Amino acid sequence: MAFVRAASLADVDEGGLLGLEMEGHRVCLARLQGDEVYAFADNCTHRDFPLSAGELDLEECSVTCDWHGAQFDVKTGAALCLPATRAVATFPVKVEGGEILVDVAG
Numbered sequence: 001m002a003f004v005r006a007a008s009l010a011d012v013d014e015g016g017l018l019g020l021e022m023e024g025h026r027v028c029l030a031r032l033q034g035d036e037v038y039a040f041a042d043n044c045t046h047r048d049f050p051l052s053a054g055e056l057d058l059e060e061c062s063v064t065c066d067w068h069g070a071q072f073d074v075k076t077g078a079a080l081c082l083p084a085t086r087a088v089a090t091f092p093v094k095v096e097g098g099e100i101l102v103d104v105a106g
């Protein structure tokens with residue numbers, strides 16, 4: 001496990017998404033409320049569209065792809081509806097001192 005700084009908590013609004021590149025991986029951060037942040041691959045498994053361009057649903061804890069509307073559980077990466085059938089990879093996250101740390105190798 002090697003946690004690396006991804007962003008400051010202040011860089012992501014509550015209910016917001018942030019796409020970034022980390023160690024060769026495209027990563028999407030999803031901030032629910034407070035310091036509850038999740039990280040997953042920033043590419044929809046349907047047609048490789050960036051999920052960071054989509055929309056986060058705080059109640060469902062899901063992200064909706066902006067291209068064809070597939071939804072994924074931001075906590076588990078599970079595909080929740082068609083046209084996506086495969087989960088997105090998720091990465092371990094911790095928040096320390098206002099910084100978001102992600103383990104992209106984890």
Ligand code: FES
Pocket residue numbers: 044045046047048049065066067068069070083084
């Ligand atoms: S690329 Fe995401 S739903 Fe098609």
